[in-house]
Amino acid sequence: MLKQFSDLGIHESFQQSLSDLSISKPTDVQEKTIPVVLNKKEDLVVLAKTGTGKTAAFGLPLLQLTDTNEVNIQxxxxxxxxxxxxxxFTNLHALAAENPEIKIASICGGTPIKPQIELLKDPTxxxxxxxxxxxxxxxxxxxNLNHLKHFVLDEADEMITALKVEVDYIIKVIPKNRRTFLFTATMPGTIKQLIQNYMSKHVIQIEANMETTGHQDIDHQYVVVEPIEKLDVLLHFLNSRxxxxxxxxxxxxxxxNKLAKNLAINKFSSGALHGSLSQGIRDRIMGQFREGHIDxxxxxxxxxxxxxxxxxxYVVNYHLPDTYEAYVHRSGRTARAGAKGLSLTILQEEEVIDIADFENELGITFKIFKKADAQSIEENNTLLWAKKIFKTKPNREVSEDLKSQIKTIFHHLTKEELVDKILAHYLTENTTVLPKETVSKKRKKH
DNA sequence: AAAAAAT
Incomplete structure (x- = not known):
């Protein structure tokens, strides 16, 4: 249990980049996987929970197995x-920081193809x-993939289902005597049978910490809401966080798009990410999120x-995920590398029935998230309104004359009195009707 | 039905 990377066969030349990345000890999946990849024999199917270091588990040994005298893609x-x-790509690059002779390329879509083609003319x-x-x-x-030795499918279950057509095309053009490595945190039974189609050698199965179901560091909670209060409950949660x-x-x-717009209106530090945005925008939002400029x-x-x-x-499911696997992956964005995290699912009454299925299927237990009462929600909305005023910038010129007339009106007020006036105005303008008990009782009969 | 992935 006190294994070091060097005990697993990882060379001295990777020690510096590992410590620069604050990676000190191998995780369970790394300890089990690295020696088997380094032995140059079998194919691998690796199951390990989210956030346990799968990328380095294949990245480190495959970087080390790279023949830097060979100019073709291996x-x-x-x-x-x-x-x-x-x-x-970024992670491999960082792991190979002390081994710059290893040439790595990223060829994802959404960017001009010409420069990629040029880049591929260099040894890769x-x-x-x-x-x-x-x-x-x-x-x-x-x-040219004719000299390929190692083929990795990350998120393997997704790759051989949602992206099956493309993956099958690629399988046909790469050498039969390659080694294949499948990595995933989820492997539904229906997919298991498909695996053999992708393997060419003797297959070794590795399961790291999969014996206890569910992710031990994730706190799963759900809250039931009426459709009209869904956004308010979310905003209250976000303010509490x-x-x-x-x-x-x-x-x-x-x-x-709709929710992101709403958060922006309420001055939350947020951004939207989905597949219909340009890659430029996707990259910018991801960058801002990674750097902590967006919360x-x-x-x-x-x-x-x-x-x-x-x-x-935290992770919030503002809508229920479509599959149990999707729940595992979504909630697995939090509680990574030993940290703790909350996965909060916001449900409507008719969806509560699904919770038991998620619990049984995933071996997890949900706690009930205590919904803010109507008064806290109203107070929260008032706070959001105040924050909105504070953060709003003028969008046009105001004449000095008008400004001084308005200043005259408020001139004699103290700061506290001014706040009282603004608040009084807000509260009369927003005569929020608190949800009546009778309303929710009536709904429950259905 | 929706999401992702090529232009």
Whole structure:
């Protein structure tokens, strides 16, 4: 249990970059996987929970196995989204910081293809790719995978279902005698049977910490809301988590846009991410989120898998995920590398019945999140309104004369009296009707 | 039905 990377066969040359990345000891999945990859024999199927270091588990040994005298592509890593592909590329680059002779390229879509084609003319040993763009390059015959030795499918269950057509095309053009490595946190039974189609050698299965079901560091909670109070409950939750960071998942791109707009109006530090945005915008939002310039990411399932952002303390399911796997991946954006995190699911009455299925299927237990009462929600909305005033910038010129007339009106008030006046005005303008008990009782009969 | 992935 006190294994070091050197005990697993990782060379001295990676020690510096590992310590620069504050990686000191191998995780369970790394300890089990690295020696088997380094032995140059079998194919691998690796199951390990979210946030346990799968990228380095294949990245480190495959970097080390790279023959730097060989100019052809030896290792291909496929990921389901461009953001994840870029993240894997960045991580490999950092792991190879002391080994600059290893040439790594990222070939994801959404960026001009010409520069990529030019780049591929240089010696390249490791390629991280999304399937669509790679197939495009293969059809143009501008990438050579004839010397491929290692083929990695990250998020393997997703790759061989949602992206099956592209992956199958790629499988056909790469050497039969390659080694194949499948990595995932979820492997539904229906997918298990498909695995053999992708393997070419004897397969070793590795399961790291999968014996206890559910992720021990994630606090699963749900709250039942009426449709009209859903947004208010979310806003109250976000205000209670001020300064903390997290991701809010919605079912559709339209819902992401709508919610992100609403958060922006309420002056939350937030951004939207989904597949209909230009790659430029996607990259900018991801960058801002990773750097901590944005606290809240509102996203579709584009961000559900693999994305590793530091210090996310919560995930919110603003809509229920479609599958149990999607729940595992979404909630797995928090509680990474040993940290704790909250996964909050906001439900409507008719969806509560699904909770038991999630519990049984995933071996987790939900706690009930205590919904803010009507008064706290109203107070919270008043606070949001005050924050809005504070953060609003003038959008046109105001004459000095008008300004001085208005100043005269308030001139004799103290700061406290001024606040009272503004608040009194707000409260008369917003005569919020608190939800009546009778209303909710009536609804429950259905 | 929706999400992702090529232009």
């Amino acid at each position: 290792t291909l890593i496929l990921a389901p989204t461009r953001e994840l592909g870029q993240q894997i 040993q490791i390629v991280v790719a999304t399937p669509g763009r790679l197939v495009d390059l293969l059809k143009r015959e501008v990438i 001020a300064g903390k960071r997290g991701i809010i998942f919605c079912k559709t791109k339209a819902a992401v 809240i990411l509102v996203a579709t399932d584009l961000a559900a898998r693999g994305i590793d952002v530091k210090e996310l303390s």
